[in-house]
Amino acid sequence: MVVPPLIERKRDGGSLRDDEWRGIIDAYANGSLPDYQMAALAMAVYFRGLDPDELSALTDSMLASGDRMDFSDENRPVIDKHSTGGVGDKTSLLLAPMLAACGAVVPMMSGRGLGHTGGTLDKLEAIPGFRTDLKLDRAVRQAREIGLVMLGQTAEIAPADRKLYALRDVTATVESIPLIAASIMSKKLAEGLDGLVLDVKHGSGAFLPESARALELARTMIGLGRTRGCPVVALVTAMDRPLGIACGNALEMREAIAGLSGDGPPDLMEVTMALGIEMLRLSGLAVNDGTARSMLERAIRSGDALERLAMMVAAQGGNADVATRPDMLPSADTIIDVNAVDGGTVTAVAPRPLGRVIVELGGGRRTVDDMVRPEVGLEVLVKPGQMVAAGDLIARVHARSAIDAERARSEVGAAITIGDDAPVVLPLIGWRVTHEHTTPWEG
């Protein structure tokens, strides 16, 4: 295969054929197409996009580069959700056990935190002993047995995507909607799903801050899933402030356990319920929203959802007792308060700088090889629009040392601004997007 003319055609706004994308991805996966040609092609795609046929061909090629989970003789619906990520976004930790408790099978492959955003795998690994590096057949077996498994992308799943994702990360070609969509969907389609619910974030702390881009990504993934036999519904939700209170790995695990115990913060629970309702509707386990909501509420009230979490923790190497004794999670040596300097209205709780503070505390990654500290993070106790008095407690910093904590305190103070005017905030849930419609959320 002679690659430069293919790069040139994409560069000049043309399209590559199915067999050309397949050839490119096969050659890249087996190492015969070098990184520098793929980097140039990825940048050309960044500028020129992909037409629907190309997007399908790229996704299918990455999917075909690896194995798939096989749930063909499973009677229960196999369902998953995916979030484009943000700060404090721990809905996956609640939804997988809740859906399993409601009778679905949830084979959830997740990612690690990078940049200012947290990652589900890092949060799970805050549980001592918890393993996320499962083999595919082992993961499928567990999902069948207890209804859920949460793991990292294995070497067996879409290896071409793994390699391309790592390359995009160091060549400024991450923020390409077709490349994002193909990457996510090649992994999710490998899970053998009956349905997928997307939580696409918008707002300043989102990967794609602009609503129009978030909607475009949602529609692109919905279209891809549809033509591949996997129904997809998306909610576009707010990431102009953190979701919930806890931000940081062990802190978020703790808040997820609180949520599964009926004691989660309202915004976290509202998004979790909305996504869970979509998952139950899409899986066919609930015929309308009211039934779905009741099922989810019962899963929490009965303790079934928390029990599923405990079963998963035990199955994946952790101590199941953590589900009822979250104090078993690691905690920081230094915990300090951040107080409001002035009184007034909270005008912004900026997730991007707060996410960066967590990285600086050791709770996130600068490079993929960085080790992550589970115990550090922030409790962000205020929301935009809230009134505070001077001296009010607005956040807590969980740090490894007093020096780290003090430095974080001033940065947290800067990220939480207090003023006179009521801020413009995004609605917690902005749109519901299906193949047919994009409708503003009405709760």
Add this chain to the structure above:
Amino acid sequence: MVVPPLIERKRDGGSLRDDEWRGIIDAYANGSLPDYQMAALAMAVYFRGLDPDELSALTDSMLASGDRMDFSDENRPVIDKHSTGGVGDKTSLLLAPMLAACGAVVPMMSGRGLGHTGGTLDKLEAIPGFRTDLKLDRAVRQAREIGLVMLGQTAEIAPADRKLYALRDVTATVESIPLIAASIMSKKLAEGLDGLVLDVKHGSGAFLPESARALELARTMIGLGRTRGCPVVALVTAMDRPLGIACGNALEMREAIAGLSGDGPPDLMEVTMALGIEMLRLSGLAVNDGTARSMLERAIRSGDALERLAMMVAAQGGNADVATRPDMLPSADTIIDVNAVDGGTVTAVAPRPLGRVIVELGGGRRTVDDMVRPEVGLEVLVKPGQMVAAGDLIARVHARSAIDAERARSEVGAAITIGDDAPVVLPLIGWRVTHEHTTPWEG
């Protein structure tokens, strides 16, 4: 240096600072910046361009990555020309000896053929024994002694450009005006010139076929040279048909010797004289066009120019007798005629397919590592607009075998089209471009 944010800034239409470009080029030259990041950056530059400050910084950084020729205590003007390349374009082979004969010093670094275009080094190496891989100090010494040297880009000159050029060639990032301009000018500025004349080709067989793009490249290089103390003038000339008759390495060397002997084809001599006049004017050796033309004509008529060629051949390992006995050049085993099938007007003599025929005959390169056969090529005996009768001789194929020759014959027949209507052809010389003006050529 953290590179992805720099790639991102360029991708998003921003500019990189001087020190950032210097850091990138230094790191690329020393191997600490990988090819894949440079490939992504080059593609971003393809789409976003470079502002004048960036272009200067990139050029200076590539220039600074290597050594320069030192002609600081040379009293004679040091002058060179550069062509963007085409089919049959052998003016360099005439101009270097002609200018040396007129009292200039010409330290000409040239390139090899790639794609459908020929390369000056390949044409020179058709002379048995001729060496183009000279060390820099040796080249400077020869230029001082005999007024000219023609060599390849040494490892000492702009090594960052060498590496980047090779990368661009395999990542579809060649056709970027700022990258082309920086590449050419970083090498030419390393020659320590007092002036540079550019022959920028346009038309179907040119690297940049559109006139507007050719003019943009000319103006970009003129601007770069000017701010770096090297006056530059450009002529935009036709490459919608081959220049001269001979196309192929030994054949072109032979035609250049004929030209230096007062017997060159009119179109080749017209472009050669126009470029030579610009070189003499720019060097200060002639005060007006008339004087310059007389000096060039005298250099040929007196035999001085041919004598300079002979001196260079001897100095660089060849037999100086070739200048008067071009039959010493290698010749093909099989030479066949191509005759017009129909009578009419020659409507096109398409240089791009003709160049590809030469590559297929073995006279050009598919990849940089290909060996080039000196003896093969074409004599293209007709020009667009010319009347021919059925059966008239329109070309000759010089090949290694009868099979090669027959295959080439049909392709040459297809590239030379004969019809009823007079074709639209580009004027041989289209524009003269200086820092101040772009003026249509009036001869």
